[in-house]
Amino acid sequence: xxxxxxxxxxxxxAETPGRGRAPGRAATVRWRxxxxxxxxxxxxxxxxxxxxxxxxxxxxxxxYAVALLGLNLLVGxxxxxxxxxxxxxxxxxxxxAILLQRVELPYPLTxxxxxxxxxxxxxxxxxxxxRLRGLYLALVTLAIAIFLVPLLKRFEPLxxxxxxxxxxxxxxxxxxxxxxxxxxxxxxLAVAVAAFLLAHSLLRSRVGRALHAIRDNExxxxxxxxxxxxxxxxxxxxxxxxxxxAGCVYTWVIGFVSPDSFVVTLSIxxxxxxxxxxxxxxxGPILGGLFVMFVPGIAQDVNDAAPGVIFxxxxxxxxxxxxxxxxxxxGRVTRSIQKILRKE
Amino acid sequence: xxxxLQQIVEGLGAGAIYASLALALxxxxxxxxxxxxxxxEMAMFATYIAWQFTAAGVPFWLALVLTLAxxxxxxxxxxxxxxxxxxxxxxxxxxxxTVGLFIFVNAAAGWIWTFLIKDFPNPxxxxxxxxxxxxxxxxTLGILAVVGLVMxxxxxxxxxxxxxxxxxxxxxxxxxxxxxxIRVGWxxxxxxxxxxxxxxxxxxxxxxxxxxxPNMMGGVLIYAFAAATLGGFDSPVGAVAGGLIVGVAETLAxxxxxxxGSDLKVGVxxxxxxxxxxxxxxxxxxxxxxxxx
Numbered sequence: 001x002x003x004x005x006x007x008x009x010x011x012x013x014a015e016t017p018g019r020g021r022a023p024g025r026a027a028t029v030r031w032r033x034x035x036x037x038x039x040x041x042x043x044x045x046x047x048x049x050x051x052x053x054x055x056x057x058x059x060x061x062x063x064y065a066v067a068l069l070g071l072n073l074l075v076g077x078x079x080x081x082x083x084x085x086x087x088x089x090x091x092x093x094x095x096x097a098i099l100l101q102r103v104e105l106p107y108p109l110t111x112x113x114x115x116x117x118x119x120x121x122x123x124x125x126x127x128x129x130x131r132l133r134g135l136y137l138a139l140v141t142l143a144i145a146i147f148l149v150p151l152l153k154r155f156e157p158l159x160x161x162x163x164x165x166x167x168x169x170x171x172x173x174x175x176x177x178x179x180x181x182x183x184x185x186x187x188x189l190a191v192a193v194a195a196f197l198l199a200h201s202l203l204r205s206r207v208g209r210a211l212h213a214i215r216d217n218e219x220x221x222x223x224x225x226x227x228x229x230x231x232x233x234x235x236x237x238x239x240x241x242x243x244x245x246a247g248c249v250y251t252w253v254i255g256f257v258s259p260d261s262f263v264v265t266l267s268i269x270x271x272x273x274x275x276x277x278x279x280x281x282x283x284g285p286i287l288g289g290l291f292v293m294f295v296p297g298i299a300q301d302v303n304d305a306a307p308g309v310i311f312x313x314x315x316x317x318x319x320x321x322x323x324x325x326x327x328x329x330x331g332r333v334t335r336s337i338q339k340i341l342r343k344e
Numbered sequence: 345x346x347x348x349l350q351q352i353v354e355g356l357g358a359g360a361i362y363a364s365l366a367l368a369l370x371x372x373x374x375x376x377x378x379x380x381x382x383x384x385e386m387a388m389f390a391t392y393i394a395w396q397f398t399a400a401g402v403p404f405w406l407a408l409v410l411t412l413a414x415x416x417x418x419x420x421x422x423x424x425x426x427x428x429x430x431x432x433x434x435x436x437x438x439x440x441x442t443v444g445l446f447i448f449v450n451a452a453a454g455w456i457w458t459f460l461i462k463d464f465p466n467p468x469x470x471x472x473x474x475x476x477x478x479x480x481x482x483x484t485l486g487i488l489a490v491v492g493l494v495m496x497x498x499x500x501x502x503x504x505x506x507x508x509x510x511x512x513x514x515x516x517x518x519x520x521x522x523x524x525x526i527r528v529g530w531x532x533x534x535x536x537x538x539x540x541x542x543x544x545x546x547x548x549x550x551x552x553x554x555x556x557x558p559n560m561m562g563g564v565l566i567y568a569f570a571a572a573t574l575g576g577f578d579s580p581v582g583a584v585a586g587g588l589i590v591g592v593a594e595t596l597a598x599x600x601x602x603x604x605g606s607d608l609k610v611g612v613x614x615x616x617x618x619x620x621x622x623x624x625x626x627x628x629x630x631x632x633x634x635x636x637x
Contacts, residue, residue, distance in 0.1 A: 308451020
């Protein structure tokens with residue numbers, strides 16, 4: 001259904017004429033890994049060149065990228081919509097914060113717990129919503145996002161109420177010789193890389209194929225033996241899990257959680273970032289993370305309302321002209337460059 | 345007992361507002377199969393226009409008429425300009441576009457009128473009417489009367505006019521409607537215009553109670569969604585009944601369930617939506633959709 005399949009098929013057909021499909025494809029895959037390795041190298045080098053505030057901003061980009069990766073699984077790959085991923089992000093963040101503060105768990109252990117809590121919650125909430133069409137999932141998730149803030153304020157003994165919880169950030173081990181911001185950045189980077197690898201292998205498995213089948217044609221997928229509600233619910237739970245993991249890293253990096261950081265705007269911002277970054281693409285979450293981190297800050301200089309105006313207009317514009325977002329545009333540009341190079 | 349009845353009256357007053365926004369949602373859903381996430385924000389924007397008129401010294405009722413007319417035109421324009429290009433696109437695309445519209449309209453209102461709250465004049469007198477120890481505020485009565493009036497007018501339009509017949513034909517089967525000479529595109533735009541007008545009514549009714557600010561309708565929208573889900577997304581009667589039930593349920597839960605209190609009331613629509621989806625997905629008055637692949 002979405003443009004991404006269209007684009008991939010175009011890409012495939014652009015590669016096929018004249019030569020066999022397999023070599024062209026292998027070359028693309030090889031290039032993709034080379035680009036990813038270069039990016040990773042640059043990401044490892046960056047914190048030694050930047051001032052701490054910029055390192056912090058990059059850590060937040062990685063946090064958002066992990067959350068968007070999860071949202072992308074659901075929206076981009078399974079074709080279901082969530083307007084409440086900020087809620088799962090918040091659940092992950094609060095789980096980590098409560099474990100650090102009340103239980104005094106060592107911080108690396110908070111990550112699997114936060115991810116598991118978000119996963120279970122996603123499973124429980126996805127079950128009723130996923131029995132029906134995607135529309136109801138949007139409603140339920142929006143309601144969850146709105147309900148979460150008063151809920152967090154209510155359980156004050158546990159969550160610290162409106163004041164939130166302030167925590168010590170994970171300290172860098174002495175042998176690394178890293179500053180705090182650099183250590184936090186590398187933690188975020190490690191989680192992001194792990195999340196990308198996990199999502200990558202998930203999508204290449206039969207699960208990924210089942211999700212694409214559901215997205216592209218539900219009826220056909222069902223006829224082929226794909227259990228719709230099972231896979232949809234699972235996709236929702238996974239995507240909640242990624243958001244929960246991102247929330248956990250958010251707590252590490254910021255060292256503070258409060259209900260007002262997780263209002264419904266966060267959920268909508270995440271969706272906006274993903275749409276602009278590129279639905280169903282692999283680099284979309286990273287581009288979306290950059291977008292979510294930097295565009296509101298720049299726009300806010302113009303007017304408090306400017307980020308919203310830009311987000312709103314961009315979402316609509318992207319859906320009209322480039323349903324695959326920035327990632328799709330980037331892909332198109334590289335392909336036309338490749339074409340030009342090949343001709344010469 | 346009087347206290348209980350009092351709560352029900354309050355709930356009906358709140359419910360009537362949810363009902364009017366739910367009615368707007370259902371109108372658009374019936375015609376286009378789209379759930380308009382921007383409905384609440386469109387209503388909020390219309391309320392700001394009404395506020396601007398009254399701030400400029402226009403008498404309230406004249407301002408109301410002007411606002412409703414502008415909303416109607418605005419709704420049609422939105423359908424023609426924003427929704428038309430994605431007509432027939434997958435549901436995901438359409439939902440994302442209406443979410444984009446939601447963000448845009450919200451921010452645009454903030455840009456034009458700032459995020460500071462504004463006092464909105466209450467068109468109804470402040471007092472209350474008393475019967476058997478029961479206080480019924482004139483504004484509650486007024487809201488119920490206005491929503492009843494809107495319902496009545498919509499009924500007359502749909503059942504007893506040529507335009508309404510055309511609209512019902514489009515809702516039932518767009519292709520056949522086009523074949524018998526109905527201009528489907530304009531009818532859809534008309535549906536959006538009507539929905540925007542009904543939404544504007546709910547915005548203007550709710551503004552004196554909540555204060556006017558760009559995020560005013562966010563909470564109301566969720567109640568309206570619950571109302572529409574409960575009543576059935578394709579049933580206008582269901583939307584109104586659902587709205588009243590949601591309003592009463594919310595007020596009673598806030599008053600009598602100690603754990604819920606006033607701050608967790610916003611969980612009520614979530615519970616209602618989940619409950620309806622589990623027990624009766626088509627809603628109380630809706631038709632179960634049978635899909636033919």
